[in-house]
Amino acid sequence: MGTDIxxxxxxxxxxxQGLKSFHESLVQNASEKEQDILLQFPTVYIHNWKNTGDYEVYIGESNNIIQRTKQHYDAGIDESKWQHQLFLQDASLYIIGHEHFNKSMTLDIENRLMLYMMSVERVRxxxxxRGNPQSRYYPDSEMDDIFQMIWKKLRKDNKELFPxxxxxxxxxxxxxSPLHKLTEEQEAVKLxxxxxxxEALQTGKRGQLIFIEGEAGTGKTV
Known part of the structure; x- marks a missing residue:
């Protein structure tokens, strides 16, 4: 099951200033539906900036993108935090919304973005x-299709950052990657x-061997 939305x-x-302009433009020019999706619904966001030629990113999700972004800017006053680099670099922020987003789906989208971007050569x-994969929720059957549409839009803007x-x-x-969402069978094996x-740690046993068997593509490496 997919979605055409x-x-x-x-x-x-x-x-x-960029956040202020974005907010003002939405309020003045966007439809009420688009305002709701970006300002009232859960959203996913990607802070990104270049450092010595390669990218650094922060991926997150929020129920209030304006307030959450302001919190990041406030935290940037501390020179020891990553947010401080936003003041020093030519950074940009992607804000992603969808009318079917709920908390569980945005967490899954956030997790998938981290899974993808840790494999991007230009992301240092x-x-x-950190992963936070979700269990079943409505409409989890649409997540793959929605993610693919998001990635295509991101890639259209920056093929270097989004191959x-x-x-x-x-x-x-x-x-x-440890961020893959495991199947029920894989979760059982992991446990x-x-x-x-x-058991080995508690009993002090040494030289223990755990053998994982399975066909190609069943997730043995993960």
């Missing part, structure tokens, strides 16, 4: 690299492995 992807200058660092999906999926980093590791 297109995602909304906005790119703005990643600074206080993802500042919030083809086929190039990403062919990379060794992608195939071995068995963790239990065996804890």
């Amino acid at each position: 297109k995602p909304i992807v906005k790119k703005i200058d990643d600074n206080v 660092k993802i500042h919030n690299l 083809s999906e086929s190039a990403i999926k062919d990379s060794a980093v992608f195939k071995a 068995k492995i963790i239990q065996r590791v804890f």
Whole structure:
């Protein structure tokens, strides 16, 4: 099951004035529906900037993109935090919305974006690299189609930062990434492995071997 409803992807200058202009333009020029999708619905966002020729990114999701972005700018006052680089670099911010977004889907979209972008050759660092895959929700059957539409829109704007999906999926980093969403069978195997590791640690056993068997493409590496 898919959806023909297109995602909304906005790119703005990643600074206080850029956020202000984006907000004002939405309120003055966008339809009420588009305003709701970007200002009232959950959204996904990508901060990105270049550092010595390659990109650094921060990927997140929020129920209030304006407030959340302001929080990032406030945090940037601290020179030890990644947000400070937004003040120093020519940064941009992608804001992504869809009328079928809910909290669970935006978390899955965020997770998939991190999974893809950790495999992009020109991305040197993802500042919030942690997975949070979701279980079943409505409409999870639409997530793959919506993500593909989002990626195509992002790629249309910047092919360097967002290469083809086929190039990403062919990379060794992608195939071995811990951010893959596991099937129920894979989750069961993972729990068995963790239990065996804890048993070995608790009993002090040495030289233990865990053997994972499966056909090609069943997720043994992950």
